[in-house]
Amino acid sequence: MAKPFASSADLGEKQQSLEVPAEGVYALTAEGDPNVGAIEGEDFLVCFEALATPVAARAWLARLREHTDKPIRYLVLSHYHAVRVLGASAFGADVIVTHEKTRELIAERGEQDWASEYARMPRLFKEPASIPGLTWPTATFSDRFTIDLGGERGDLVLEHCGRGHTEGDLVAWLPRRRIMFAGDLVESQAALYTGDAFHREWSSSTLDRVASFGAETLVGGRGAVARGKRGVDAAIAQTREFLAVMLREVGAAGTLKEAFDRTHRALAPQYGSWPIFEHCLPFNVSRLWDELHGIERPRIWTAERDREVWDQLQS
Numbered sequence: 001m002a003k004p005f006a007s008s009a010d011l012g013e014k015q016q017s018l019e020v021p022a023e024g025v026y027a028l029t030a031e032g033d034p035n036v037g038a039i040e041g042e043d044f045l046v047c048f049e050a051l052a053t054p055v056a057a058r059a060w061l062a063r064l065r066e067h068t069d070k071p072i073r074y075l076v077l078s079h080y081h082a083v084r085v086l087g088a089s090a091f092g093a094d095v096i097v098t099h100e101k102t103r104e105l106i107a108e109r110g111e112q113d114w115a116s117e118y119a120r121m122p123r124l125f126k127e128p129a130s131i132p133g134l135t136w137p138t139a140t141f142s143d144r145f146t147i148d149l150g151g152e153r154g155d156l157v158l159e160h161c162g163r164g165h166t167e168g169d170l171v172a173w174l175p176r177r178r179i180m181f182a183g184d185l186v187e188s189q190a191a192l193y194t195g196d197a198f199h200r201e202w203s204s205s206t207l208d209r210v211a212s213f214g215a216e217t218l219v220g221g222r223g224a225v226a227r228g229k230r231g232v233d234a235a236i237a238q239t240r241e242f243l244a245v246m247l248r249e250v251g252a253a254g255t256l257k258e259a260f261d262r263t264h265r266a267l268a269p270q271y272g273s274w275p276i277f278e279h280c281l282p283f284n285v286s287r288l289w290d291e292l293h294g295i296e297r298p299r300i301w302t303a304e305r306d307r308e309v310w311d312q313l314q315s
Contacts, residue, residue: 003278005119005306005307006120006121006306006310007120007276007279008120010121010123011123012123014031014033016030019225021217021219021225022174022177022179024039025038025039025040025177026039026067028060029219032190032222032223032275034051035049035220035223036049036051037049038068039149039172039174041147041148041149041156042149043070043071045071046073046075046149046156046172047072047076047093048181049076049077050075050084050088050090051083051086051124052082052084053086053124053125053126053127053130053131054087054132055090055130056124057087057088057090057091059126061090072093073094074093074094074095074097074147075088075091075095075096076097076098076170076172076181077096077102077135077137078171078181078182079099079102079105079168079170079183080098080102080110080113080168081113081184082110082118083117083125085135086125086131086134087131089131089135095139096135096136096137096138096139097137097140098137098170099141099168100140100141100142100168101160101167102168102170103136104167104168105166105167106134108300109300112301112302113300113301114131114134115303116301116303116305119303119306144159144160145157153176157173157175158170158171158173161206162202164201165185165196165202166196166298167196167297169185169206170183171213173213177217178216179215179216179218181219182219182220185202185206185207185220186210186218186221186226186239187235187239188218188220188222188223188225188226188235189223189224189274190220190221190222190274191242191277192239192284193276194246194284195280195284195287195301199243199288199291200247200291203243203244203247207239217232220235220239222275223275246263246267248266249262249263250262250263253289256286256312257312257313259285260281260282263285267281283306283309287299
């Protein structure tokens, strides 16, 4: 029997959990749906990630407003994917911050990515008509961007750790709290999406840089909040192992279909029951196959190409 396309059949609502890892630091998780967060400054808020539509974002902001009424000065977007950025207008942020490569990717492929992700994950796009258009940053950086939180709160440091999940991923780091928001560079108890990735760099130097911060709490892109050094190390190791298995299995295959079958067999025992595993794997393997065969930058995903790859590998 053919499997339903991507997450098109995943229509059940997920249980959301609002966690407060430290005073004035918030993380909303939802059983494998994209995580979002917020950090209080002395007299303002920094929000991290925007969800897929303004309607979805407003539901998150209503929960956040149960804890703080500070105005949103900054909205930080970890990378360009539609489910992370298209809800930005709901925040009314003074400044929208991304890495400079994220802005370039929005210009190059934002429209195609929007159509692709909407078809793959329709449930996340609550009232898609509420999206006013592509989200454009108003501030970008190449290496590091520092936000003074005021008072005794210290800094929030945004940093590019290298290419990984995309060309333009950033992490948000609270040195005084030793808390990191890692975006989709790290997942905790959730499968990876690597369809726009640089697998070799991500699995080595980029994750090495993420680990070097020494976070004691880590909010990944999906899944549970990782707590304590052991929990953070486990989340990073899980992410690295997923990538290592993919590199090994795809690298040993003679055809794309064989690469998919080998990778599925190798990963499914540990990761197969985790959120978005079946959805993502065809796109992951297709991208890694390209990467290992000399296509340096990820090809643009379109709704039509998505279906072709799905039908070839997963159906």
